[in-house]
Amino acid sequence: MGEGRSALIRSVRGVIRRFGMDVRRPLVLVSGGADSVALLRLLLETGSSPTVLHVDHGLRGAESDADAEFVAALCKTLGVPCVTERLDLSGAKGLQEAARRERYRLAGEHRLARGLTSVATGHNADDVAETLLMNAARGAGTSGAASIPPVSPDGSIVRPLITAPRTGILAYLDLVGQAYRMDSSNLEGKYARNRVRLTVLPVLEELYPGASRNLARTAELLRKDLRVLEELASRAVESGAGETRVAVADLPHPGLLGHALRVAYKRIAPGEPPPGSAVIRLLESLVGRPDGTRTLDLPGDIVATVRFGEKVVLRRRESRGEPEEVPLTDTGDAAFEGWTIRVDGPRRLDPADAARPEVCYLDRAGGPYRVRRVREGDSIRPLGLGGTKKVFRAMMDRKVPGDVRSRTPVVVGASGEVAWVFLGETGEKFAVREKTEAVIRLEISGGRAF
Secondary structure, eight states: OOOOHHHHHHHHHHHHOOOHHHSSSEEEEEOHHHHHHHHHHHHHTTTTTOOOEEEEOOSSSSHHHHHHHHHHHHHHHOOOOEEEEOOOOOOOOHHHHHHHHHHHHHHHHHHHOOOOOOOOOOHHHOHHHHHHHHHTTTOHHHHHOOSSSSTTTTSEOOTTTTTTTTHHHHHHHHHTTOOOOOOOOOGGTTTTHIIIIIIIIHHHHHHHHTTTHHHHHHHHHHHHHHHHHHHHHGGGGEEEEEEEEEEEEOOSGGGGGHHHHHHHHHHHHHTTTOHHHHHHHHHHHTOOOOOSEEEEETTTTTTEETTTTTTEEEEEEEOOOOOEEEEEESSEEEETTTTEEEEEEEEEOOOHHTTTTEEEEGGGGSSSSSSEOOOOEEEEEEEOOOOEHHHHHHHHHHTTHHHHHOEEEEOOTTSSSSEETTTSOGGGOOOOOOTOOOEEEEEEEEEOOO
């Protein structure tokens, strides 16, 4: 075994150990290019039992067909199971990003269906350097400059070649006499990455020998810094009931706000690309303004709300398939949009218990009761007030944030009138009195923290 070959094998084994990659039975994405072909062979040399997935994007006609035939023949020679998937990306916007997204989607589905340990890709040190340069040129912060991680946050995607330079990979293939395919689109100047690879990096290597490896090392150091910053920022992030919230006052330092927002986004939308710097800056600009609530639409069908400049709340855009009403029985639990409503009855009124905002006692005779969202025009005669109030007005008086009001559930009686606003007012008509014959008790949990 040549020294260069054995050195690369040792390097790959070291990366696998250092980053805790599970490559016992990986699904290897093999395009037929040098990086993915080398990855497949190196994983076999380190004792893995891989399965290959080749994705034909159908973009290069006969050349794509030849790639698929090459990968199938290679896998047959190596005794590796191989599956080919074909995509139709006609009409897709942002072709390269759409191809990447679909490729990972297919890989994830095959990994789960086949019970494999991870998805392995051939990203190398040059890819890391290119991504760092491109992200930095766009104005990215620490997160973007940290470039491509060796392992995805959930451990399902691994990149064993992440520290290997492309020159070393090509030398390895030459030593083992392994052919590979050349993608002609990689030479097209219309793609930004190609221009960085073919024009920018060679100049940097000439000026600073080892530039690609040094840039990859810089990205690794930034990833370490990023982990520390995100751990500190996460102290101000909490999740529950379909929301992720950033309490600005809980940040150890104001400069961590951007990191906290990205942590919150990753929790509410795992697997989605993080919001760009422009979005983060816009959210940051709304923090500290005490003028009500502001709402923004974020990528991935996420809605962000800044409440009174003190709290940023992220939630998924609501689907239209949610139930309009949920009936309540005399006993048992009911679920409604992240809330659990426990009903006990019949029972006696406990004034101390009834004073808790999450508890309500109602006259059973006013039912059957149902839960639904508050509607425009809903009114309530709050217990002890002596008059009627719009439910939205009552919530405004309690300083319920604007984005929460329209999503607040209410309990309505048989007549359709509002009997109780969650965490708020009880209707006079449905209140428990001395002559009430049967009482039911409601307790809610799991809902949103206003």
